Amino acid sequence: MLELSEEQELVISALGDLAANEFAENAFTDDDERPVKNIRTLADRGFLGINIAEEYGGGGMGEFEAMLTIEVVGEVCPDTAEYLYNQQLVAPRAIEMFGSEEVKERYLPGVTDGEETIAIGISEPEAGSDVGSMNTRVKDDGDRLVLDGEKTWVSHVPHSTAAVVWARFPEGLGSAVIDFDWDGVEIQEHYTNMHGGSQSHFYIEDVELPETHVLTRGKEGFKKQLQALNWERVGSATLANSIARCAVSKALEYAQQREQFGREIADFQGIEWKFAEMIKELEASRTLAYRAAIESEQRSRPPNRLQASLAKLYSGEMVESVVSEALQIHGANGYQRGHPLEYLYRFARGRRLAAGTDEIQKNQIARVLKTHGLPTVV
Template identity: 70%
Template sequence: MFDLTAEQEMVLSSLEDIARKEFADRAFDWHGEPPWENIELLAKRGFLGINIAEEYGGGGMGEFEAMLSIEAVGTVCPDTAEFLYNQQMVAPRAIEMFGSEEAKDRYIPPVVDGEKAIAIAISEPESGSDVGSMRTTVSDDLVLNGEKIWVSNIKHSDAAVVWVKYPEGLGSLIIEFDWDGVEVQEHYTNMHGGTQSQIRFNDVEIPEENVLTRGKDAFVDQLKALNWERLGCATLANSFSRNAMEKALDYSQQREQFGQPIGDFQGIEWKLADMLTELEAGRMLTYRAALNAHKQGRIPDRLETSMAKLYSTERAEHIVSEALQIHGANGYQQGHPLEYLYRMTRGRRLAAGTDEIQKNQIAAVLKKSGMPDLV
């Protein structure tokens, strides 16, 4: 696909080997629960938090290597890959990028060791993609009030990064779920069995060291950093596509009808050809954006990120659906890997910015800057 360094090749091949040998047998048994035994194994072998600085126990690599790890694992075990995505490219990474030394020392090492997880809380009952209308507020003396919804993995997390509104503007901070005034009000179960929760904050006192971003410039930097999260989401979706496609290809070569493998019928051949083309197009968009940023030491480009996230997640739903179609009634049964993978993949079009938000971003750049350069 791309020219990788020897270190990147090692990460990719090692994780592929671990996933196929250690994770395959139970890959679709987790039903939305964190696969802790897989996480502990990855931590023990040094592959959890590979983009976290070595001083906090991580591998000292970059976001691109983290994306390689997500794709390698997700091709086999989607739940393990989703955990890697959440704990390498979302909340803990925000703490490392924007947190105080006290916060980094307290919250990051347990994640890298596979002992704890950190959630992220952005959406509110009246505010989703429109973060400017958030009603969760923090006073000048750092007292937090408000509520958040659709927060994933609270049951398995000890803390959360929370987006808030300070008197001077938007920002973020870290809370712990056992603090006074933090109340988990209700749990919801999403399509693939994962838990999402609603939290209420009532006069929660925030230590100064738990403030992440505060003020316009700092929060703008956090918004830009979301591009890495979105590329991680695209990578996760691409790994689901490959997972589904491998299953469809194997099944089409083994299942016989009318005296031949169904994969020899043109109708199935064309499905496989379209699926592979869509998968590789999504991967090219995703890794182009990541490598351009990686090589230049910058945040990924807004246009490239939104196109990659939009296309990869949309096409993932289509690819998994076509893989299920190739399996026929077998794939439609509860308990079949493709039935589970379809439900899991659908959420990627909502997480890290919906399809519609990505299209708004793409159109905004296009209208402002015109067509992108040819090279």
């Protein structure tokens, strides 16, 4: 699809072999258990935090390489790919981009060695897509900062030691890092979503926030935070692409083994057309994600809003469609609880919600067009 450097090829080849040999057997679990063994293996082989600086134990590569790791692992084990997505392109990425040296030294080595997971808390009961309605606040109480509020629909809390939370500062929106074991931080409830993942609701009451734990604050700082959020959207697209690749791979294997009317079902035109449509949609989605990432790295800045939203929107719609067709090819087998396709079907649906709903992405795309017109030809 595109030409990779020799170093990128080596990384992807080694990681693909590792995933096939060590992750395949226990893939497709839905009990929300952190894939501890896989995380440890990735850390031991130097594949965890591949885009985090070497001084914090990472690989010192870029976000594009992080996307490649998500895609190659996800074709075998989507649960492990989701972990890579969250710990390479979401909260830890914000810490490295905006954090003080103290905060980076405190949290990033734990991420790259697989010992710590960092969550991200944005949504509140009355503020999801509308971050302007956020009520979690930081007040300046003389010689200290005090944080109060609540966050909901936060993923991975049971396995996380800390979270990047968005909050309203006196000078505008911003973000900070808090530990879950701090006094005043109380995890109230855990919810289970469709694919078995855990999401949590926690309160923050009168929590003293060290200045060193503030990542961004005020208009300009938060503007940079919003730009960095585009990496989460492109990462979400990459995770969706990996789930779709997994589904197509499973369907192709099944169709070439399953016989009806004296021949493989893969040879029936109706099934061939399904594969043609699936790979058409998947490759278009991968192209959008790759373009957003490559243009970003060429310009040394986060992906732009249009490209990130296009990739996020299209991939979410694509993966739901592709996994559905892959399940259809499996027939009743794929519909059984515990089958990989049944699991992927539930997993895929979340990609149209997480990292910004379809509707929000459409709003973003339309606003860019109304303000700047069509994208340039080159």
